[in-house]
Amino acid sequence: MLKKLKPIFVENSKIPVILSYLAPITIGAIALFPFVFARGKISETTRTHETIHFQQQLETFVLGFYAIYLWDYVKARLSGLKGKEAYYLLRAEKEAYINEKFKEYPAQRKRWAWLRR
Incomplete structure (x- = not known):
């Protein structure tokens, strides 16, 4: 059931620009459940990267993700x-x-993969 949920992508957003002032890096895109906000057009690589974060957020009921992060x-x-x-x-x-870089990864990733490291 959770695998069927997909993030809502928002291109040309000011949110990554604003949050970059608080972050140690320049933010090009950020997953803030259920949205993914990007500064400009979202590349396939960024789409995959942020979808992975979206799935991590789902696994931990969103707030758990931010606590662990x-x-x-x-x-x-x-x-x-x-x-x-x-x-x-x-x-x-x-x-x-x-x-x-692996477009198919989000569809086949194992739950909790990031916490098994």
């Missing part, structure tokens, strides 16, 4: 990593970046 980020920063380094080591981001 924040916990991983704080833990990485406390270990001495800078903002951008910490971001790329987050479990959610690792799964999304590793698999974003």
Whole structure:
């Protein structure tokens, strides 16, 4: 049932621009359940990346995703990593970046894959 839910993609949004002021990286797109907001046109790679995050959010009832994401980020920063380094080591981001080139990945990914790392 959860696999059938799809994100709502919003192109040319100001939300990634605004949130970039708070983030350690420039945000091109962001999944905020049930939407994916992008600065411009959404590439296939970005679509796959953000769909993976959408599925991660579903698995943890959305708020759980943000709690785990924040916990991983704080833990990485406390270990001495800078903002951008910490971001790329987050479990959610690792799964999304590793698999974003595989268009079919969201349809065949295993539940909780990102938390098994």
